[in-house]
Amino acid sequence: MGKQRIRLAVTGLNNTDSPGPGVPFIRGVKESDIFDVHIIGLVYENLEPGIYMEGLCDRIFQIPYPSSGSDELIERIEYIHQQEKIDVLVPNFDAELFSFMKNEERLRKQGIQTFLPTLTQFQEREKHRLPEYGKKYGIRVPASLNLGSLGQITEMEDKFDYPVMVKGQFYDAIQAGNKEQVKQAFMKISAKWGLPVIVQEFVSGTEVNVVALGDGKGNTVGAVPMRKQYITDKGKAWGGITLADEKMLELTRSVIGQTKWRGGMELELIKTRAGEYYLVEINPRIPAWVYLAVGAGQNIPEALVKLALGMEVKPMQAYKIGKMFVRYSYDMIVDLEKFAAISMNKEI
Amino acid sequence: MEIVKEVKISENGFVFNSKTGDSFNLNPTGLALIKLISEGKELDEIKKEFVSAYEVDDLTFEKDFYEFFTLLKHHQIMVQSDPLEFK
Incomplete structure (x- = not known):
């Protein structure tokens, strides 16, 4: 054919x-x-x-x-x-x-x-709404505060110890170790991405991610967990490896199942030494490292196109563990x- | 004590933990030691084999063994259900 x-x-x-x-x-x-x-x-x-x-x-x-x-x-x-x-x-x-x-x-x-995700799905996972999201779906998330002005830094200091993560609504995350660094990060991020600027409690651990695809009915069509092995100064993965981590997959299936997520997504998680997972971000689209999933056996881009065309897609369960990607410039x-x-x- | 099932050890001493994504290089002594552990041998047996194969006394071996063992636990390569168990 x-x-x-x-x-x-x-x-x-x-x-x-x-x-x-x-x-x-x-x-x-x-x-x-x-x-x-x-x-x-x-x-x-x-x-x-x-x-x-x-x-x-x-x-x-x-x-x-x-x-x-x-x-x-x-x-x-x-x-x-x-x-x-x-x-x-x-x-x-x-x-x-x-x-x-x-x-x-x-x-x-x-x-x-x-x-694409629905507007509700898109909006409820926004960074400044993450604490409510965690509560609603029973997911552990870091505590956070939305800063609308520099005057709120004192309020932030009452809640969190340093260091903290200062984040923009869409992109950018800067680790700040004191008030001065928070101010600088606030100015930089608010100028680029507007307000609010989100300050998150710093969770110490390993950064792990999942690329996933939801069919909009609660089914996880594909999901591949990865650990960043090489991170650039912009926080981007320049190398990564697929993991055998059932807990990460369970968490992904739970998010997609409960929210009936429609479309591609990336879950950004921190795994602590105690083996707890904190959801720090949900990106409402396919991440740039999606080709690792393809290489590991789940062609998530193809599946997304099939879903867009109304074709039936069977959930992909298997993927190769220990597959790596190494990015390069050329x-x-x-x-x-x-x-x-x-x-x-x-x-x- | 046992090697975590997600851990793969190659013949040349490359250790990959597919649950955490960590990888390590073992030297020949570490590789020999981890092989004996993965065979389910008890501390006394491992000590006997090592003391006869290498120029090392009992006390030094035990000190190095516990240090190595702590590292394996720290990197989640090995689990120990009973902290006093060294079987």
Whole structure:
């Protein structure tokens, strides 16, 4: 039987030192036995490495940042759809998800399928709501306080000992060991990601993560736990290894089962010396290290596309334990024409 | 005392704990010791074998053994249900 031809639009082609999940997502889908994919890369910046990677995308379009307004972004997607007939759209940034979730129905009516969490699912796991989330679903989370101003630092000091983690709503996490460092982190993060800035109790332990996919009915379609082996100064995994950790999988199944999570997700956990797991973050999308799951035997990107197309997907249970990924940087030599085309025409 | 089931030990002394993701390199002495432990041998048996195979006295062996054993426990390579048990 021949492969099904699909036209897939993907964002997050920024394979930089803070990589987006677009490139590994595309790699996964390209390895599918059932799909023959035509890739439409959607980029925000004209130097996103995915634009220049040979054989990755068939077409590239620049799209406006969600901060320019949802309508502008969606209208651009509609314009691209007129040219490219998108079957499935996979957004990969936290900051853009809201716009796509809000316009899911509008896109679907035009034939563009997505597979995203609901607004409620998305909002209740937001970092500044994590304590309520933990309480509601019976998950251990670090205590936290939402800072709306520097004046609240005293309140924070009454609650937590140093060090603390200072976090932005969408990205960035800075460890602060004293008041001055909290102030600096607050200024830096609030300037970039707005308010509130979240201060979390520091939980000492090993950072472990799970990439998972929920079918929206409470079933975990795929889940692979990983430990970061090499972490960059931006806190990104530059190397990781799959783990045999049933507790992490149980926790994942519990979160997905209770919330009926729809779409990809990454659970960020801290495992303490005592063997307790603290949920520090839920990222509402596939993480940049998703290709490790593909390499370990669970093609989560392919499964997500199948779910978006309304196909039946059987839960994947097995994966290879002790599979590693090691990221690397690589200088591509590219011609000016591509850069000129994306800069001037906003498409290639 | 027993080696955790998630721990894999290769012939060249590479130890991988698939539950924690930790990996370690054992020197030939450590490898010989961990092999004897994983065979379920008791401390006295292991001591006897070591003292006859290496130039080491009973007291030094026991001191080094407990130190090694503590490391194995610390890194969750080994579990000991009874703290006084050294079987």
